Amino acid sequence: MLVMGVDAGGTSTRAVLATAAGECAGFGRGGRGNPTSSGIPTALAGVRGAISGALEDSGATLADVAGIVIAMAGHDARGGRSDWILDPLREEGFTGTLTFESDLLAMYSSGAVAPVGYGVVCGTGASAVRVEGGRIVATADGLGWLLGDRGSGFWIGRSAAAAAVDELDGLGPETALTPLVLQAAGVAAHRSDRSAEGRPAALEQLVRVLYAQAPVQLAAFAPLVFDAAEDEDPVAVRILNAAGEQLVRTLELVGAEPGPVVAGGSIVSRDGAPQRLLREHLAAAFGDQPFVLVDSGAAGATTLALRHAGVDVDESVLARLRAGIPV
């Protein structure tokens, strides 16, 4: 028996074909897979690309697959409708069951098999969930860049922009972030140039550039904060400490009985001292509970597909799955 787990993300998609013992029989990648953020045609291409890749990798066909789980953000946003992807799969010979699951549950399931535990994700956005009985029973934050996502990549990137703006406007201290942000934004004005009304020309140019783009693009400045923190810029270190505190606070909002903490997302899973700082914040918050870092929800989506097929996924099955999936 074979099942397929698909981690359909906003930037890329991964598909894993696995046996009941957790052996990875095939692996494939696709492009953007979330129909809410990318539209159905793009998401369909991303998900089908990843599934085809996994099938080709293994030599199996869709007719051999008993069940597929697709994990994505906003998995219930289409009112549970799955025809956009199920119809094409049926045409290609798929006769099994297709289930959508939360990307956060998949991320948690990539790192832990315990029925009770916690997931915290920090990429462009940030949120935390409590899992009980293998289902999400509580969620905190994930409220988007305008209202929440505290401690997220957007939050860190906006803090970098704000630090630069504050220094140029005379409100904040000098920071290594200012030249980094000005350079990344393509601002050419010299920092000592002044406009007619007494403000730095660089500030006016920076503001123009930042309002000309979508707000969420501020997340692109997050890596600058990591770079500046590596060089011990105090403002950058303060931003990352504050981000860590925000993530811990979000995690505590869903906290109840003890359980493992699984963390994922581009911001916490990068290498480097500042990321370790963030992870230490998170690990410390839940004391002596296991803390697991995962780099995607692919193993978790596959775990969920195995469970839907009646397989009891234990630590050893999950470990085998994780070991078999290429990084």
Added chain:
Amino acid sequence: MLVMGVDAGGTSTRAVLATAAGECAGFGRGGRGNPTSSGIPTALAGVRGAISGALEDSGATLADVAGIVIAMAGHDARGGRSDWILDPLREEGFTGTLTFESDLLAMYSSGAVAPVGYGVVCGTGASAVRVEGGRIVATADGLGWLLGDRGSGFWIGRSAAAAAVDELDGLGPETALTPLVLQAAGVAAHRSDRSAEGRPAALEQLVRVLYAQAPVQLAAFAPLVFDAAEDEDPVAVRILNAAGEQLVRTLELVGAEPGPVVAGGSIVSRDGAPQRLLREHLAAAFGDQPFVLVDSGAAGATTLALRHAGVDVDESVLARLRAGIPV
């Protein structure tokens, strides 16, 4: 000799026809007058409407007007080009001089004739300027909703939305703002309803509504904070105190030698105890300097037009102008 001062705002335009002695000979209103935010056809209609109204009010014609000052935000954004409005005025017989001025300088000049002083505006946005020798020599904030406008109507409105979101997400205390924000946003879900994944249905609906609109629309929640503060809701009072502190900080950024402080904008000029709180913050910051509240830049634009025509505008001329302009 007659001059015209035009306060061309983002929502409405006012024009004042005045004599050298500061007597208001005519007053007119028009619609939106800012070409940067509303486009040239709309702004042209708004400015011409206000000018025509003032002329009709007085019985004068454009040929009688020696000079016109149009005050607007981003007055220098068109590279000083004035043909969009000057050409039509010339066609109607205007032979005098047309000058664009900053809306902030006009606001300051509505409240003070001192060559050195400070202006602080708090409407949807927030900024402060220092005036020396009748010109703006320093500017702080005014950096827009994404990067600044600390203490502004947007800032207050977003704080109201954040307070509601935080209460519903378990992060913040109970506040009278939550039901007010939910009602204003048209959220119908009962606050105790929960979604499948353990969060309030009202929170999910609220988030959907707020992301479906332009971010700057959050400013519409600002009046809810004033209402809740009147009823002594501690969260609302805290938001307004914080807004006052932010405005004082922005004003201090441009502070130097003593001078009068002129405040304007929809948020500080409204009636009510909370607005008084904001004004007291501002008045206290500059100690025993005169603190003047103005409701538009119309008198100031006219003051600037008189100065361009060689008139020495003193306290009594300004007082006459202000007294002659309808509220």
